[in-house]
Amino acid sequence: MKLQVAMDLLTTKDALELAGRVAEYVDIIELGTPLIKAAGLSVVTAVKEAHPDKLVFADMKTMDAGELEADIAFKAGADLMTVLGVADDSTIAGAVKAAKAHNKGVVVDLIGVADKVTRAKEVRALGAEFVEMHAGLDEQAQPGFDLQGLLTAGAEARVPFSVAGGVKVSTIGAVQQAGADVAVAGGAIYGAADPALAAKELREAIA
Ligand SMILES: O=C(CO)[C@H](O)[C@H](O)COP(=O)(O)O
Numbered sequence: 001m002k003l004q005v006a007m008d009l010l011t012t013k014d015a016l017e018l019a020g021r022v023a024e025y026v027d028i029i030e031l032g033t034p035l036i037k038a039a040g041l042s043v044v045t046a047v048k049e050a051h052p053d054k055l056v057f058a059d060m061k062t063m064d065a066g067e068l069e070a071d072i073a074f075k076a077g078a079d080l081m082t083v084l085g086v087a088d089d090s091t092i093a094g095a096v097k098a099a100k101a102h103n104k105g106v107v108v109d110l111i112g113v114a115d116k117v118t119r120a121k122e123v124r125a126l127g128a129e130f131v132e133m134h135a136g137l138d139e140q141a142q143p144g145f146d147l148q149g150l151l152t153a154g155a156e157a158r159v160p161f162s163v164a165g166g167v168k169v170s171t172i173g174a175v176q177q178a179g180a181d182v183a184v185a186g187g188a189i190y191g192a193a194d195p196a197l198a199a200k201e202l203r204e205a206i207a
Contacts (some may be wrong), residue, residue: 001027001175001176001180001181001182001183001206002027002028002181002182002183003025003026003027003031003182003183003185003199003202003203003206004012004026004027004028004029004030004057004162004164004182004183004184004185005018005019005022005026005028005029005184005185005186005189005190005199006030006032006059006079006164006184006185006189006190007019007029007030007031007035007185007186007190008032008033008034008035008137008186008187008190009032009034009190010034010035010038010039010044011034011038011039012039012042012046015031015035015039015043015046015047016046016047016050018190018195019047019050019188020050020061021053021195021196021199022189022195022196022198022199023051023054024200025179025196025199025203026054026203027054027055027182027200028054028055028056028057028080028182029047029051029054029055029056029057029197030057030058030059030184030186031043031044031047031056031057031058031059031078031112032059032186033059033060033061033099036058036059036060041058041072041073041076042076042077044056044058044073044076044077045076045077047077048076048077048078048079049077055079055080056077056078056079056080057078057079057080057082057107058073058076058078058080058081058082058149059081059082059109060073060081060082060083061082061083061084061109061111061204062081062082062083062084062087062091062095063083063084063086063087063091063191064087064088064091065091065094065160066083066090066091066092066093066094066095066096066098067093067094067095067097067098068094068098069081069083069095069100070083070094070095070096070098070099070106071098071102074098074099074101074102074104075102078104079103079104079105080104080106080107080129081095081099081104081106081107081180082106082107082108082109082132083095083106083107083108083109083114083128084109084111084112085108085110085111085112085116085119085120085123085131086112089122089126092106092108092123092126092127092128093126093127095096096126096127096128099127100127101127105129105130106128106129107128107130107131107132107162108120108123108128108130108131108132109131109132110131110132110133110134110153111132111134111135111136111139112136113168114132115159116131116150116153116157117153117156119131120133120153120157120159120161121155121158121159123146123155124159124160125181128159129160130159130160130162130181130182131157131160131161131162132161132162132163132164132184133150133151133153133154133161133162133163133164133165133180134150134164134165134184135147135149135150135165135166136165137187139165140165140166143147145165145166147163147165147166147167147171147174147175148174150163150165150174151174151178151180152179153162154179155178155179161179161180161181161182162180162181162182162183162184163175163178163180163182163184164184164186166172166186166187166188167183167184167185167188167189167202168185168202169188169198169201169202169205172185172205172206173205173206174203176206183202183206185198185199185202188202189202
């Protein structure tokens with residue numbers, strides 16, 4: 001299972017600093033949606049130039065104009081970009097078309113999708129590299145939230161998947177056991193007193 005750091009920061013300077021500290025422990029470096037909105041796609045270029053050996057993931061959360069938005073993300077240096085699973089099939093197909101042209105990949109984020117199992121199969125058939133079983137920051141903040149629903153959906157869908165939803169050291173083992181291809185950790189790394197140590201502990205938990 002790969003480890004992905006989600007950098008939900010706001011400046012290119014902070015993103016480069018965090019990436020520099022944790023890169024040795026992760027396989028995929030994600031530029032979070034707030035970071036891309038605040039800093040622009042130049043942050044993708046900067047991180048890819050600093051870490052050419054890592055997969056760089058642009059969390060675009062594209063909802064429309066799939067081909068156009070995917071094209072600009074890949075031109076900026078992204079290896080993977082996200083389209084929302086609630087988007088129209090044509091939006092996802094458009095992003096996949098751009099991915100094929102660049103020899104890159106589209107990840108479909110299932111945040112907000114009620115039937116994640118069915119949609120996962122549909123978007124995989126449309127050409128998604130993998131799906132993200134995702135509970136966003138607002139959903140995580142609701143009382144009673146736990147990861148289990150995402151893990152069950154991932155195992156049932158039988159397509160390549162990542163899990164994002166506040167993954168931490170105490171839960172990453174369950175993510176691996178559910179058969180995930182990628183575990184995504186944002187706050188558990190960038191919110192830690194020592195992000196490098198946090199990333200190292202996550203890596204060791206799945207080694
Ligand atoms: O895409 C996101 C929010 O929409 C986050 O990057 C994702 O949820 C991972 O961060 P965390 O581990 O803090 O949940």
